[in-house]
Amino acid sequence: MTNDYKSCEGCSARSHAVGFVLPEGDPASCDYVAIGQGPGQTEAERGIPFFPGAPAGYRFGAWINRAGKPRQDLLITNIVWCWLPKLSVEQRKKVPVNKWGNREPTMAEAKQCWKRHLGPLLKKVPEKVPFFTLGMAAMEWMLGTRDSRRIGTVNKFTVESLDERAG
Numbered sequence: 001m002t003n004d005y006k007s008c009e010g011c012s013a014r015s016h017a018v019g020f021v022l023p024e025g026d027p028a029s030c031d032y033v034a035i036g037q038g039p040g041q042t043e044a045e046r047g048i049p050f051f052p053g054a055p056a057g058y059r060f061g062a063w064i065n066r067a068g069k070p071r072q073d074l075l076i077t078n079i080v081w082c083w084l085p086k087l088s089v090e091q092r093k094k095v096p097v098n099k100w101g102n103r104e105p106t107m108a109e110a111k112q113c114w115k116r117h118l119g120p121l122l123k124k125v126p127e128k129v130p131f132f133t134l135g136m137a138a139m140e141w142m143l144g145t146r147d148s149r150r151i152g153t154v155n156k157f158t159v160e161s162l163d164e165r166a167g
């Protein structure tokens with residue numbers, strides 16, 4: 001399985017020389033799915049999504065602890081699996097970045113990663129397992145909106161509806 005991802009040239013986020021990050025957890029038996037927008041440098045170096053020692057992973061760990069959701073019960077992944085680099089202050093004026101200065105994936109990149117990797121993975125998750133999105137780009141891809149009023153709300157969607165959007 002790993003080799004399929006290593007050779008993927010599906011989109012402009014391709015950065016296998018630096019690192020890409022496979023999901024953590026079992027899609028068939030998870031209790032929750034957490035979907036971020038893309039791995040940062042430490043995640044890419046470690047090959048672990050939301051690596052606990054990285055800034056985003058630290059916040060993620062605190063959040064799931066507060067919510068009473070043990071990490072081993074989760075499927076944790078991202079809408080794109082290749083590393084998204086931290087941008088310079090000048091570059092950040094031109095494209096959306098997350099709070100740590102990593103560029104956000106584009107929806108074109110999310111679409112390609114969905115078709116190749118994330119969509120097939122999520123089809124193995126049983127119906128009614130809740131999904132959480134983490135980050136604006138993840139919400140945009142999964143729910144089709146960047147409306148911040150939707151943060152913290154419960155929304156319904158189907159994996160098939162994402163297939164349709166991906167075309």
Ligand code: SF4
Nearest residue numbers: 008010011014082113
């Ligand atoms: S982000 Fe996904 S689709 Fe794009 S090159 Fe990486 S693994 Fe392939």
